[in-house]
Amino acid sequence: MERRQLVSIPPFEKRIPEDVYNNLENIVWDALLSQNNPEEFFAPFEFPFENLQKIAESDNEEYKENIRAMADDVWSQNLWLSALLIYYILLHITTFLPTDFYKFAYVLAKFGKENEAIALVDVYQNLSTNKKTTYHALANFYYCALDIPEKAIEYFEKFIELDNTNALAYNSIGHLYADINEPDSLEKQLYYFKKAYELAPNDPNFVKSLLTVYEKLHDTEKVKEFYPKLMELAHTPRHALNYGLYEFSWGNIQKGCKFFQERFELENYPVGYPKDILTISNKWNYIDDISDKILLIHYEEGFGDSIMYGRFLPLIKQYAKEVVLVLQDKLINLFKNSSITSDGIKIFDNIQEALQYVGNKPYLHMPLMDLPYPLGVDSCFIPYDKKYLNNSKIVELGTKSYKIGIAYSGDISANYGGRDIELKEFYSLAKITGVQLYSFQVGEAAKALNDVPSDINIIDLGKSFDDFLDTANALASMDLFVTTDNVLLNLAGALGVKTFGIFNKYPNYRWFDLSGNDVVWYKSVKPFQCVTENDWSEVMKRVITDVEVEVSH
Incomplete structure (x- = not known):
């Protein structure tokens, strides 16, 4: 389809700025030609273009109003190209209403x-006589059409000066300040979201907005107050998942697991769980007697989760006729080598082989991370907190030095951040007299070892690991392991290796109590937590002080 003159008459509407009008035909053509089939799209609109002169001169106002109604209709349906063409037609045949200017502006945006x-x-704005309506429309224009939050805030604030009862306007300003994300943004978000909530306390959207700010502020008491209210007003699987994680982080493992189960209703959860094969209809409900059935347990999430929750396997055996476990392949040898996690349990590295083994025998399935719930586990009782995994041998390293293993980064694909630190933070450990550092890092993060200064001696053990049994064997050779929150912290804890665990101020939900001499899940892991978020230098000073004490003994 080739460009041609669409309109041969001047605009009927004379208040369109001349420079804008001169650009309109090219704008229409550019939009039209961006379509896959412009001829097909253009066809329904041919008739007005051919007869615009007659229509403009006609006294048939009803026909003109029908075209305006057509423009309004496609605009309300977000059919922007259709709206662009029809408003372009309209400005050549009749005088624009103030709302026509607004809607045409919105389309151009x-x-x-x-x-x-x-x-x-x-x-x-110059034509409109109702200031309140105008300010609200302009706020929405700059918010939704042009995405200029500062201008949107300006007009929303003018609007609420005239109408301080509109909860949605306050809520919108709060979200706009969240988009701007300035230093004082959280304070302003809190103010406007609280105003919206005060005006409409039973609107779940406003409760969620306010709750989001309390989450950002890490105001635990307010989160505890508002999450149950949100669940009462809008109990959705997403809200249930997030609430479950919070309850878990507060040490309420049973309550957390109860809500956490609703992740199965979300499209992308549980991560790694084959919902297309293990359907919800065949999932154990944690109530029915399964003593006559096989229980097929499948991993989800990461390696660290499988290690952490693997402790529950010997306890669940008493409920089912037989337990079949599907595990990540790099954990297979480690779990099979440990009697607590393998005695009486068939272990596979893929679901197809596991189902082939099950055959036609009756079975139910469940995710590994649900195990605490049917077992009644809560923070006051964490089983196997000393040791439940075994290494197969000890790696001889041929040194009399105090051997310290280190790990500084977790899986970059994991669903939470704020836990990894730079390798250089560990350099001071290498300078302690009598200490030899060994890196257990693998993958992309291990490349940092190539940039270690010549006066820092760190031996790379990670490059020799094929699976986690290899890692376990090397860990068993260490006098101490110093690590961030990652799979190796869980592995060291499960092996009973003396470990210093480094955590940010706001750790992952699993670590519900880091106030003591251990992390609760593992008695051999001592927590070192940032006082200020991401202040790794300060926490490493405390680690080094304790390491020096360990070495001196």
Whole structure:
């Protein structure tokens, strides 16, 4: 389809700025030609273009109003190209209403024509007589069409000066300040979200907005107050998942696991669980007697989760006729080598082989991370907190030095951040007299070892590991292991290796109590937690002080 002159008559509407009008035909053509089938799209609109002169001169106002109604209809349906064409027709046959300028401006904004859109919306503002309606419309224009939060805030604030009862406006300002994310943004978000909540305390959207700020502020007491209210007003699987994780982080493992189960109703959860094969209809409900059935347990999430929750396997055996476990392949040898996690349990590295083994025998399935729930586990009782995994041998390293293993990074694909630190933070450990450092890092993060200064001696053990049994054998050779929150912290704890665990101020939900001499899940892991978020230098000073004490003994 080739460009041609669409309109041969001047605009009927004379208040369109001349520079804007001169650009409109090219804007229409650019939008039209961006379609896969412009001829097909253009066909329904041929008739007005051919007869615009007659229509403009006609006294048939009903026909003109029908075209305006058509424009309004496609605009309300977000059919922006149709709206662009019809408003372009409309301005040649009749006088624009103030709302026509606004809607045409909105359409132009959707096509990225910011200058033209602002020019038209300025005309709308000058023509409109209702200030309250105008400010609200302009706020939405800059918020939704142009995404200029500062201007949107300006007009929303003018609006609420005239109407301080509109909860949605306060809520919108709060979200706009969240988009800007300035230093004082959280304080402003809190103010506006609280105003919205005060005006409409039973609107779940406003409760969620306010709750989100309390989450960002790490205001535990307010989160505890508002999450149950949100669940009462809008109990969704996503809200249930997040609430479950919070309850878990507060040490309420049973309550947390109860809500955590609703992740099965979300499209992308549980991560790693084959919901297309293990359907919800065949999932154990944790109530029915399964003593006559096989229980098929499948991993989800990461290696660390499988290690942490593997402790529950010997306890669940008493409930089922037989237990079949599907595990990540790099953990197979480690779990099979440990009697606590393998006696009486068939272990496979893929679901197809596990189901082939089950055959036609009756079975139910469950995810590994649900195990605490049917077992009644809570923070006051964590089984196997001393040791439940075994190494197969000890790696001889041929040194009399105090051997310290280190790990500084977790899986970059994991669903939470704020736990990894730079390798250079460990350099001071290497300078302690009588200490030899060994890196257990693998993958992309291990490349940092290539940039270690020549006066820092760190031996790379990670490059020799094929699976986690190899890692376990090397860990058993260490006098101490110093690590961030990652799979190796869990492995060291499960092996009973003396470990210093380094945590950020706001750790992952699993670590519900880091106030004592151990992390509760593992008695051999001593926590060192940042006082200030991401202040790793300060926490490492405390680690080094304790390491020096260990070495001196």
